[in-house]
Amino acid sequence: MKHKHLILPALAVAAAAVVTGCATMPSPAELDRETQALMKASFRDQGIAKVDRLNQDLGAAACSSDKEPSDAVAEKIMAEARATVKWPAGGQYFGDWKAGETLAQSGRGSTWTDRADAPNGGNCYNCHQISKQEISFGTIGPSLYNYGKNRGVTDVMAPTAQAVIEYTWSKIYNGKTYNACSNMPRFGHAGLLNEKQMRDLMSLLLDPKSPVNQ
Amino acid sequence: MKTTVLGCAAAVLGLAALGPAMGQDRSAAEGIAEYRKMLEDGNPAELYEAKGEALWKQKRGPKNASLERCDLGKGPGVVKGAFVELPRYFPDTQRVQDLESRLVSCMEMLQGLNGAEIAKTPFGRGEMANVTALATWIAAESRGMRFNLPQSHPEERKSYEIGKRVFFYRGGTHDFSCAACHGEDGKRIRLQDLPNLTKNPGDGVGFAAWPAYRVSNGQMWGMQLRLNDCYRQQRFPYPHFGSDVTIALSTYMGVNAKGAQSIAPSIKR
Numbered sequence: 259m260k261h262k263h264l265i266l267p268a269l270a271v272a273a274a275a276v277v278t279g280c281a282t283m284p285s286p287a288e289l290d291r292e293t294q295a296l297m298k299a300s301f302r303d304q305g306i307a308k309v310d311r312l313n314q315d316l317g318a319a320a321c322s323s324d325k326e327p328s329d330a331v332a333e334k335i336m337a338e339a340r341a342t343v344k345w346p347a348g349g350q351y352f353g354d355w356k357a358g359e360t361l362a363q364s365g366r367g368s369t370w371t372d373r374a375d376a377p378n379g380g381n382c383y384n385c386h387q388i389s390k391q392e393i394s395f396g397t398i399g400p401s402l403y404n405y406g407k408n409r410g411v412t413d414v415m416a417p418t419a420q421a422v423i424e425y426t427w428s429k430i431y432n433g434k435t436y437n438a439c440s441n442m443p444r445f446g447h448a449g450l451l452n453e454k455q456m457r458d459l460m461s462l463l464l465d466p467k468s469p470v471n472q
Numbered sequence: 473m474k475t476t477v478l479g480c481a482a483a484v485l486g487l488a489a490l491g492p493a494m495g496q497d498r499s500a501a502e503g504i505a506e507y508r509k510m511l512e513d514g515n516p517a518e519l520y521e522a523k524g525e526a527l528w529k530q531k532r533g534p535k536n537a538s539l540e541r542c543d544l545g546k547g548p549g550v551v552k553g554a555f556v557e558l559p560r561y562f563p564d565t566q567r568v569q570d571l572e573s574r575l576v577s578c579m580e581m582l583q584g585l586n587g588a589e590i591a592k593t594p595f596g597r598g599e600m601a602n603v604t605a606l607a608t609w610i611a612a613e614s615r616g617m618r619f620n621l622p623q624s625h626p627e628e629r630k631s632y633e634i635g636k637r638v639f640f641y642r643g644g645t646h647d648f649s650c651a652a653c654h655g656e657d658g659k660r661i662r663l664q665d666l667p668n669l670t671k672n673p674g675d676g677v678g679f680a681a682w683p684a685y686r687v688s689n690g691q692m693w694g695m696q697l698r699l700n701d702c703y704r705q706q707r708f709p710y711p712h713f714g715s716d717v718t719i720a721l722s723t724y725m726g727v728n729a730k731g732a733q734s735i736a737p738s739i740k741r
Binding site: 283313314318381383384394448 | 626629630633634636637638640641642643644645646647648649651652653655658659660661662663664666670703704705707708709710711712715716717718720
């Protein structure tokens, strides 16, 4: 009788352990750690695409889930992004809208089948409507048709245009400046486009003569 | 026969290119759907299906054995219905495996071929081309059936949870993730519609459409190559064939596609 009492609880504990052992999922934090380890184990270098591309900064890590980061984290990501913005030399924000259009059309560059010296495209039409003439445009980002016109830019040298110009430059330079988890790349910060190329895109978007603003 | 099929495809491609200019009242999606419909009669995937079926039955490898005893999850030799229940957990390898990694295990265990060597072979070459053909035939044997991946084993549920995290993982030079393009309804890249893969995107869409024959490059692609090219375009490094990350992504997409009808092997532009 006495033995029975001792054995039964022991069996119950063992059985419970087996049941929980089978049914319990690792905790979310454990799954996060395991995902990181599996990412490292599942990729290798190929061409210019090295495994260090898997490394995440604060923003990439905080925007890697189906849930938005907290307001505090989002503010920190945006503040850090704004601090990265390098303004164009001599306050020269504008270039050639025609070159900007060509750049906006290209989605090439930076894949493991690209050479290191192959220039990056702006990838713009992949996600945005831009000029009315190009009907093959994506919809991941908002339409940029009439971008300057809709923002009242009739003369890019006018002082009233300055705020829009600076906002647009910072958005192209680092897509996370005003939207922490924006899907837009950080073209200037990541070194994907140079200053001249970004000036050409600025003209495409803001020059009153650009097809974007017709 | 092959030239006729491809010639026909080229002619239809020409027509499809005219589509948008002829009238924008008809959406690009409708035009593309119509174009795919026209191609279905002569899908070159059939050639790979025939090759895959022959390979399944042929005695090959150091052990001079066929794959007819291969267990794809429904018991040795059961092919019909296996595709729509993969990836799943396999006790013999103690891993969750997708169709292609499972085929490599069978080629190793039954035929004595070197699985690690096959996994390292470039797509479209040698034994890797055979894996793709086998996967094409096995998928075709489940055509019209609905996805119903098992989630009873803890490793299967874990694979889903890992896959979800991988799907949202941001990285690379452009900060892209799978979710950047496939996380919302009704989005496009250029004119290409993007299925929302965080839920069931519908019959024959996304996970339920691969393997597929690609008209643009004349290649047969399994899901492993489809994911590989997604990562290339995401500017990520190169995912190992049959890696845990690629299998977990397939588990995530496959479970989300529960109830979706498989049209694989399909035909893509």
